[in-house]
Amino acid sequence: MKPLLAHAELELLSADIARHLGLHFPPARWQTLENGLRAATKGLKFGDIHECVARFTSFPPTVELIESMAGFLTVGETYFFREARCFEMLQQQIIPDIIRKRHGGKQRLRIWSCGCATGEEPYSIAILLHTLRKELFNIDISILATDINPQALRKAREGIYSNWSFRTTPTSYQKTYFRETGDGRFELLPIIREMVSFASLNLSDECYSSLVAGNDTFDVIFCRNVLMYLTPELASQVVARFHRLLSTGGWLFVSPCESSNSLFSGYEPIAFPDAIFYRKYDGRNGAQQGIRNVSSLVHDESSKILKREDQSCRQVLTVSERATYRESSENSSLKQEQLESEALELLCRAHADEGRLADALYLSDRALASDKLSAGLHYLRAIILQEQGMNDEATASLKKALYLDQDLVLAHFTLATIEQRKGKFKTSLHYFHNALSLLDRYNRDDIIPESDGMSAVRLRNIIMATTAAISRGV
Ligand SMILES: C[S@@+](CC[C@H](N)C(=O)[O-])C[C@H]1O[C@@H](n2cnc3c(N)ncnc32)[C@H](O)[C@@H]1O
Secondary structure, three states: OOOOOOHHHHHHHHHHHHHHHOEOOOHHHHHHHHHHHHHHHHHOOOOOHHHHHHHHHHOOOOHHHHHHHHHHHOOOOOOOOOOHHHHHHHHHHHHHHHHHHHOOOOOEEEEEEEOOOOOHHHHHHHHHHHHOOOOOOOOEEEEEEEEOOHHHHHHHHHOEEOHHHHOOOOHHHHHHHEEEOOOOOEEEOHHHHOOEEEEEOOOOOOOOHHHOOOOOOEEEEEOOOOHHHEOHHHHHHHHHHHHHHEEEEEEEEOOHHHOOOOOOOOEEEEEEOOEEEEEEOOOOOOOEOOEOEHHHHOOOHHHHHHHOOOHHHHHHHHHHHHHHHHHHHHOOOOOHHHHHHHHHHHHHHHHHHOOOHHHHHHHHHHHHHHOOOOHHHHHHHHHHHHHOOOHHHHHHHHHHHHHHOOOOHHHHHHHHHHHHHOOOHHHHHHHHHHHHHHHOOOOOOOEOOOOOOOEHHHHHHHHHHHHHHHHHOO
16 A cells, blocks of 8 residues: 655654554554554544644644544454463462462452453453352452553443454353353353443553552553553553552563563563463562472473563574474475465464554565465465455455365355355355355364364354354344
């Protein structure tokens, strides 16, 4: 797409966005910024993109404009039980440990989900605490969830989700804590919804103190997949503020790709094989039972995680390592182009997972330039385009994927959902039926290619529910 904004405009704008929203848009991300502004211009009904920029930069923008812009410039990607290891640790180690230490003292548990987006994270915490209700019966529990984006908060309060939000959720949780709405969506039961209080909070504002009444500090703060979008200055201010708001020995959860030795200098890093958490230093040394201090892990395989500044780079390295091994052991003549395409594909997936769609699209194009015949890459490109609302382009990519591999079940499924959203139900049902026929070739627990871990039975159930709803006309 041809750029619409001059460098001078983008420079001014990114400085103002950093000031009011704390978001980091260096020149490498100006394309993403411009895409966000195009969407804001349309969504907020400005005459053109220059008016949108002028309104944000010429006057001090109103709180309403700042919050509305946040909806277009931030990434709201989230799902229930994302990075499952974190919830496992919370359930098995951290909550029991907090409760044990409090025994006889003030019996309360305060958790904050900061940057909660549409609510999947705080509700996952609430579900987990509900499963522990017998152990927690005499504990006063509070879960606060905040975000800058008012639209996301509205959706969070509503508590109704599509199947996509459950992509890695144990089915038993979905069955126990949600009821089907009849249009293929799922509504959270009030017993869980009422456990979470939502509030608006811009992390660039300095008034966090209202979140803490007296000495009622937080035991656990979740701030996952948020710091990576902030300017480095704001990220370190935010981490320092969290430190003041945490109880001694309290925990800060960030995403593994946000771990950094310098940013969390006031915290003790606690490493697990595939996750790292930060604890407000409590002045006492020594590892607790079941939780090992990082220093004791120096020679452990898992301590490699500490060296990871950027997950994407690590993934590329892994690919090169794998290829080097293959070359030496099998004397394979793996072409440089193939290797590059493989590495670009992994980087592309990492960016797409983090919601950096413009960057992901660029990487998918580069990967395809090296490997035009990969149906998986065309499918990946289609998913990115679909996330950006570019359904026609997504359809074209899906058809290319199917031309190369007509058995790619998820390509049929995705075409079906695009047609369904357009109201073209007959075509949609045709693609759904193709997907169902292909699913006959799988055992129920087989993982569907390109699906990030979805089993055949789960995809079949989703298709059956959706086609039934289409046939009923809902
Ligand atoms: C990718 S989502 C993370 C959701 C959830 N924590 C997770 O890991 O699944 C990032 C969220 O950070 C919020 N955010 C970005 N900048 C913010 C700011 N300055 N203040 C408050 N929230 C912000 C966005 O609105 C978005 O909902």
